[in-house]
Amino acid sequence: MRLRCLLLLCLAAALSSAFVVSPPHMWTKLILTHHWPSTFCGMEHPACHPNISYWTLHGLWPDKGIDCNSSWHFNSSQIEDLLPDMKKSWPDLINPSSAGFWKYEWHKHGTCAAKAASLNSQHKYFGKALELYHKVDLDSILKKFDITPSENYYKLSQIEGVIENFYSVTPKIQCVHPSKNADFQILGQIEICFNSDFTLLDCEKQFTMKTTSKGEWDSPIAVDKASGFSVCDQDMPVYYPPLS
Numbered sequence: 001m002r003l004r005c006l007l008l009l010c011l012a013a014a015l016s017s018a019f020v021v022s023p024p025h026m027w028t029k030l031i032l033t034h035h036w037p038s039t040f041c042g043m044e045h046p047a048c049h050p051n052i053s054y055w056t057l058h059g060l061w062p063d064k065g066i067d068c069n070s071s072w073h074f075n076s077s078q079i080e081d082l083l084p085d086m087k088k089s090w091p092d093l094i095n096p097s098s099a100g101f102w103k104y105e106w107h108k109h110g111t112c113a114a115k116a117a118s119l120n121s122q123h124k125y126f127g128k129a130l131e132l133y134h135k136v137d138l139d140s141i142l143k144k145f146d147i148t149p150s151e152n153y154y155k156l157s158q159i160e161g162v163i164e165n166f167y168s169v170t171p172k173i174q175c176v177h178p179s180k181n182a183d184f185q186i187l188g189q190i191e192i193c194f195n196s197d198f199t200l201l202d203c204e205k206q207f208t209m210k211t212t213s214k215g216e217w218d219s220p221i222a223v224d225k226a227s228g229f230s231v232c233d234q235d236m237p238v239y240y241p242p243l244s
Contacts, residue, residue, distance in 0.1 A: 034133075067111065079122055090126075142159075156232050177230065
């Protein structure tokens with residue numbers, strides 16, 4: 001009887017140890033999200049000025065967790081060497097002189113990404129996002145294969161095909177639908193996904209990240225509204241808007 005109790009105690013200790021070693025809600029996928037400034041600024045952001053003619057970084061989002069550590073405050077002094085690249089590649093399109101966008105992304109997504117040792121500091125998180133952004137080089141690849149802003153419409157399959165053929169993974173391409181009866185959709189956001197070891201991975205199309213028009217940059221809920229991004233309709237023409 002005593003031996004049985006001892007074995008049960010050992011088993012309980014082992015299980016408890018296992019739970020400590022494996023952090024709960026650990027993410028398994030990272031979503032490198034790009035947005036097209038002209039489209040974003042057209043989404044009811046009156047203070048937004050789309051004077052950028054390349055795809056900018058929206059964020060690096062783990063697939064699990066939001067606002068994981070509210071006590072871990074953003075500190076721009078920890079990423080001073082990254083700031084020149086941040087301002088160019090990851091700009092705040094609404095308040096260009098503010099660090100508010102980066103603070104928001106850190107609190108909402110960075111503190112969750114930091115569950116992994118490879119991203120467990122602000123410098124690691126923002127530095128890795130920039131590294132992946134430049135590695136993917138989405139803007140250059142689209143241009144290389146003649147997917148450029150135009151007054152003419154594209155088929156979604158044309159844009160998907162370029163990305164799938166070049167990167168050998170499936171992206172998630174998101175659009176804005178101007179109205180329920182619109183005969184076109186506006187290209188707005190492209191997600192490229194990675195495994196936890198930063199190798200490319202197919203994105204799932206069932207789930208989307210939303211950008212609202214009320215001061216929030218993104219929110220992890222399904223979208224089916226004219227004011228937000230949703231997965232593009234395969235059969236509807238795609239407008240890739242030039243700078244106005």
